[in-house]
Amino acid sequence: MIPAAFDYLAPTSVDQAVRALAEGGEDAKAMAGGQSLIPVLRMRLAAPTLVVDLSRLVELAGVYDDGDSLLVGALTTHREVLLDPLVAGHAGLLRLATGTVADAQVRNRGTFGGSLAHADPAGDLAAPALALGAVMVCEGPGGTREVPAAEFFVDHFTTALAPDELLTRVRVPKLTGWGARYEKFARVAQAWSIVGVAAAVEVVDGGVERARVALTNMGPTPLRAHGVEEALVGQPADAGAIAAAAERAAEGADPPVDADADAEYRSHLARVLTRRALAAAVEAAVESAVGA
Structure with missing residues (x-):
């Protein structure tokens, strides 16, 4: 049309x-x-x-070291995020999730900030941003303000951005040395997520020290799986603890019902994908600790 x-x-x-x-x-x-x-x-x-x-606003592209955080320009393309060494070293979850976005052509043109501002519940970057504790830097006529990811996503395709505001940068806290994984289930390759799980885990002396887990397309906005995190932190980094924690993945969720899946199936997927994501993240964290 x-x-x-x-x-x-x-x-x-x-x-x-x-x-x-x-x-x-x-x-x-x-x-x-x-x-x-x-x-x-x-x-x-x-x-x-x-x-x-906004394509001429070149100052809004690029990834920069900002002490304890990375600053990712809103106009940084998905491809640039994928290839950036700072992202690979300090925000591996973001890199992994970005690699699942659509196809190479879309990743060459689509932008990190554009995806977040679009706020599609099935989009693959909002849940990682939530899990990482990202902060959105917004600019409008009244100046600059920072909005935590937990407050930025309001509803389907709706964010805390005012009509006269721009998302200019995203502050992403460094999770150096953490293991990470993004697990996505889609009907066909390169499609939107039916369910996705973003997981980042820190392992110390064989136990889970900290964990961040967030879900894609389990409600109108990305969902932080606090029950999973609470069940896993302080436990041994083994299959039994991971499986037990993953059973709490759908707690508090409001899964949509559509042509792809009903609520029960999405809840099942959330538990399965959370177990897979946590297992892979723990393995990566252990490898990181050994190599340190």
């Missing part, structure tokens, strides 16, 4: 982009890589009167 008519702007600074969004109001849409917005426009599921193209 052909999109409805709209005005188009390609600002060269964040200030210009914010001003354009403020003037456009709720009828304006920001576009980063366009991999989510363009299909929606073509299907006329959205009909903005103004599209603000």
